[in-house]
Amino acid sequence: NAGVTQTPKFQVLKTGQSMTLQCAQDMNHEYMSWYRQDPGMGLRLIHYSVGAGITDQGEVPNGYNVSRSTTEDFPLRLLSAAPSQTSVYFCASGYRDTSYEQYFGPGTRLTVT
Amino acid sequence: KNEVEQSPQNLTAQEGEFITINCSYSVGISALHWLQQHPGGGIVSLFMLSSGKKKHGRLIATINIQEKHSSLHITASHPRDSAVYICAVRSSGTASKLTFGTGTRLQVTL
Numbered sequence: 001n002a003g004v005t006q007t008p009k010f011q012v013l014k015t016g017q018s019m020t021l022q023c024a025q026d027m028n029h030e031y032m033s034w035y036r037q038d039p040g041m042g043l044r045l046i047h048y049s050v051g052a053g054i055t056d057q058g059e060v061p062n063g064y065n066v067s068r069s070t071t072e073d074f075p076l077r078l079l080s081a082a083p084s085q086t087s088v089y090f091c092a093s094g095y096r097d098t099s100y101e102q103y104f105g106p107g108t109r110l111t112v113t
Numbered sequence: 114k115n116e117v118e119q120s121p122q123n124l125t126a127q128e129g130e131f132i133t134i135n136c137s138y139s140v141g142i143s144a145l146h147w148l149q150q151h152p153g154g155g156i157v158s159l160f161m162l163s164s165g166k167k168k169h170g171r172l173i174a175t176i177n178i179q180e181k182h183s184s185l186h187i188t189a190s191h192p193r194d195s196a197v198y199i200c201a202v203r204s205s206g207t208a209s210k211l212t213f214g215t216g217t218r219l220q221v222t223l
């Protein structure tokens with residue numbers, strides 16, 4: 001099993017550009033989530049999904065969109081990148097909800113100039 | 114005040130020392146996770162606890178629900194234990210949300 005994969009590993013964007021961060025898992029997990037990690041702060045939840053076709057907002061959803069058309073994939077879209085979105089982004093998955101072990105992807109380091 | 118507080122923020126130990134990292138939280142929870150973030154950035158789940166104590170190799174995690182406190186212990190520490198250790202809680206009634214502490218950076222030297 002590949003586990004949770006994320007692409008790209010690094011990305012530099014200019015303000016206003018859009019892009020999609022990819023996340024995929026091959027463990028048949030229902031629950032998938034996106035977090036951002038900023039210096040001096042804990043990981044913060046952006047969006048999450050409890051199954052295909054179901055998504056919901058976390059604590060910092062503004063500027064991001066998600067969709068879950070399959071169990072395996074959970075892409076995160078930045079609609080119009082801003083310098084405040086410079087961060088490291090982690091995708092995670094687990095069975096059903098967060099009372100189960102969470103498996104994290106390797107992260108995407110995004111810089112917006 | 115953050116919902117999840119970890120202490121210490123930074124910790125330096127010599128190889129072989131017994132290490133304790135603390136996590137206090139202010140809300141009712143149904144689960145607590147301990148995670149390890151390697152210097153390269155990858156995050157690995159160490160434990161998920163809802164009560165009592167769990168042990169895996171040299172790592173021991175305990176939780177006291179009444180006192181809203183958990184500890185992660187590392188026995189016979191080794192330089193490869195150097196990492197950031199993160200505590201996260203699942204609040205009661207919020208099955209899909211984890212709240213994370215800011216982490217404890219551990220450096221184990223020879």
